[in-house]
Every structure is written in C-alpha cells, then in structure tokens.
Amino acid sequence: MAENVSSPSTPLARAERFVWLTARVLEQRLFEYHFLGGGADPVETALAAYRNDDDGFGHALEPDLRGPVSQPLHTAHALKVLDLIGRCDGRQVERICRYLTKISTPEGALPALHPSLRGYPAAPWIPVVDDPPSALLATGPVVGVLHRNEVWHAWLFRATDYCWAAVESMEETHPYEVEAAVAFLDGAPDRPRAAAAAQRLGRLVRDRRLVLLDPEQAADVPVAPGYAPGEHHLAYDFAPAPGSLARDWFTDEEMERALDHLVALQEEDGGWPVNWRVWAPGTALESRPMVTLRALLTLRAYGRPL
Template identity: 50%
Template sequence: MNHNISPAASASALERAAAFVWTSGRVLEQRRFELLFGGAPDGSGLAAALAAYRTPDGGYAYGLEPDIRGPEPQPLTAATALAVLQDAGRPDAASVTPVLDWLTTVTTAEGGVPAVLPTLAAYPHPPWLPVTADPAADLLTTGQVLGPALRSGVTHPWIPAAVAFARREVEAMEQTHPYGVQSALMFLDAAPDRAWAAAQADRIGKLLREQRTVLLDPAHPEDAVLAPGYAEGEYHLPHDYAPDPAGLARAWFTDEEMARSLDHLAASQEADGGWPINWAKWSATTEVEARPGVTVKALRVLRAYGRL
C-alpha cells in the first residue's frame, strides 16, 4: 500500500464529487445528485426542491439558472426547470403543462421564445445576456425547451409552432455558435422527424468542424476558434456536443477525438472535487452556485461513456 497517497487523492472521482456537492451544492443539486448517483428511491425530493423556484404564473425564477437572478420568470429558466422535471421523473402533463402554458404567454409571432424578457432589466444579470424591450425568439432557448417537452410526450398547443420555428432556424443555421449548436441538438435528438433530424445534424456537424467551433485536441487550443465575447479558454470539446453516445452528435467525432475529450473532462476535476465553470465569471455568488450543477453534468457525461 502506498501510504504517500492522501485519502482525497485516492478517492474515486465520484466520491470526491460527492464530497463537493454535499459541501457546496444548493438543495437542488444535492437532491439531483442523490437521485442520479446516490440511490434515492424516487424524484420526489428533487421535484420538491424545484418547486421552491416556481412562480405563481407557472414560470420559474429566483436563480434556478444561476446567471439569471430575481423573481421574474424567464424562458431560459423554464428550460432548466423542464430538464430537472425530466430527471425527477415528472415529465407528465401535470408538471409540464403549466410551464408550456406560461411559455405561450411570452412566445413571439415566429413561434419561438426569447432567452430573457424585459422584466430581467431590473435585476442583476451578466453583461453577455442583453435585455431588450422587444426580444426576438431564439433557437438557443426554444431548442432547450423543446428537447424535454417532446420527450415528455405531453400534447400542448405551444409545441407545433415551436417545432416549426426550430426547424426553420436549424435549416437556416450556417454559422456554428457553440451554445446555439448545443440547443439545436437538444431539439434534434428529440425531434419527431428522425430522418430530417439526422440529415440536419450531419450538415451542422460538418459545419462545426469546418468552422473549427470545437476543440478536437485539448493540447492544441490554437486549432479552435473562440466565438466573439467568449471568456479565455471557453472552448467546447466533443463531449460538450455529444454528452451521450446515443445522441446524433456522437457521429461527428472519431473514437480518438472523443477519448481525448473525455480524458480532458476527467482531468478537469479540481482539488475540492468539483468541476470549474469555463464561461466568464461576472459574480462570485453565481460561480459558487453554478459549479455543483456543472459537476453533476460532468459526472453524467463520464458515466454515459463508461468512465465512472
């Protein structure tokens, strides 16, 4: 036995992450971790934690999405809520319909929803999240909402127009903004028209590689292009686009490229057991609140690829 190895160093990635989440996570992340990795019998605790962020009109606020503060519900926060409901095993009409009802009230004439509403202006928000008086619909948000909404199987009048909007936006995509591509994939992986989704994913994947919007080798960041306004080091790697091997984006990358990406993700775990955020840090509080969620996300990717 090597007595020079500290208990922290010899613990597994999951054990170290658990210590971090129990030390630093909000109730929401602790409940999510407990359900996904800790053997919680059901999602009732996670659903109860999410309920604290709900607003009377069916939206969600109060920092559920750490970079979006204040008591006014926002579309991006609704997308986060739907993803949590999916994890909690509550993708049913009783839980999903109120969110879609609220989204209907903020949907634009195009059929999609913007990222944030003018109501955010009165509250703290990051400089890269502009608040305008008349925000346009955005695939960035609409795609994130449609993924869990379509997977839920819930029928709702909001969905058809949103799908039509998302299809138009995907087909028009010629510049691969990383977060826009990720949102497109959330929609494409759940889109009802599987042949169309596969064809569009193939097209976007080729654009992504041509435009170098993905860091294929972490040892050579100079080979990738950072989008304007991104933080230093805010690169997107193959696992960011293909967090699950069953997703459409897995075909974009070779086994070697994916292995390098996963190696880099595993090596990014910090000394306290958590994973760092790689986007711009505009508030110490939001960084602290975001890291447990980033950590749970990293664990999910590693487990999906058999790395835990």
C-alpha cells in the same frame, strides 16, 4: 460519506464531498437521485421553490440570471430537471406550457430573455430589450425535451416549425446555439429529418472550428466571439451521451481524447470548473455543482469508471 462510495479517492467520492460542501438543495437532491439511490419526489420539492405564480421558473435557477422573475432559460432548466427524473409530464408540464405560450414571440418561439428581467442583476453580456427576438438558444432545448417525453400541447406546433427553420438554415452560429440545436434534434419526432439536419450541422461545427478536438492544442484554436478566454467546447459538450445525434460528428479517438480531458478537469476540491466568464462570486459558486453533475453524468453515460 455514503456507503456505496467505496473510497474518498474515487472521482465520485470527491465529487460527493464537493456537492455537500457547496451545492444548492436542488443539486444535492439531484446528486442523491443519480448516484445514491434517492427518489424523484425530493428533487421535485426542491425544484418547486423556483416556481412562480405565472407557472414559469425564476429565482436564479440559472445562476447568471438573478432576481425572482420567471424567464425562458430558467424554465428550460426546470424542464431538463423534470426530464432527468422522469417527471416531465402531467399537469405541471401543462402549466409550464401555458407560461411558454404567454411569453412567446410573434413567431411562436421563445426569447432568450423576457423584458421582466430589467432591473435585476444579470450577466453584463446578456442584453434586455423590450421586444426580444426568437432564440433557438431558449426554444430548442424546450421543444426537444417536450417531444422526447411525448408531451402534446398547442404551443409546440409553431415552436417546432421555428426550430426546424432555424436549424436547417443555420450558417453563422456559436457553440451554445449548436448545443441548443442538438437538444432539439435529439428529441424531434421526425427522426430521418433530424438525422439529416444533424449531419449538416456537424459538418458546420467542424468546418468553422467550433469544437476543440485536441485539448493539447487549445492555444491554437480561437474561441467564439464574445466568449471568455479558454471557453472552448469539446466533443462531449455537443454529445453528452452516446445516443446523441452529435456523437457521429466525432471519431472514437476524438471522443476518448475529449473524455480523458474531462476526467482531468476535476479539481482538488472534487468539483469541476466553469469555463465561461464569471461576473459575480455567487454565480460561480452556484454553477460549479451543476457543471460537476453534468460531468459525472457524461462520464457515466460513456462508461467511464467513477
């Protein structure tokens, strides 16, 4: 084990062993970057294996979407990786924006799924249609990360307008869409407008009981329609770092209770579990290291000992 992991009994040491046992090369390199002093270049090299000639990303970068073809959700994931390592700029991002332009809906936004996925394995709850609608789920995180990195590209103009309209008119929603809205608002350049929209969204989340505030009361809080049993979202899912606008939705006590729960979720093998519906063995195997990295980064962001 690495020298800066003091004991195999620490959460970080247990997670490190889990990563070496189960993770894809990309997640191994991300773990090295975040926790072992690794460089950004190896992460970019690992990510490049998922890039296609159309400048999008595919090859099951998001494990629930299989097959080689580029997809908006894969490409959003790639941008998040580049953001995490401080490389969300330059010609690579310009090429990604060209891909986004090519696959956009008439509104200038992104669909959750591009029809090119048809014929490849995908989670059964993900419909593939010929003319997919715009989706905040795909568009919000992409627009947010590009704005946060001060990327300029013509694609952003209409996509940003779409996100504002979707977020500010949101009434019926579900937790993953709320996460996408927060990702947009956390990067949106109009900070007063973003703060006002986030405040309204936070009230909606609490009023509609889209967040599990007390993990011990999970049995009394229904999950969103179509979600798996136990697929609750907690405060840290909406606010994975203290600087998120969603952090103000929760009291200190509520956030600490959620973080205590996150710590307790680490399993005996050192990894964190997935709580969504598993439809194929490989998807869970590939997803757990991603969930584990996210848990570690969240705990570190809030100052929890690792």
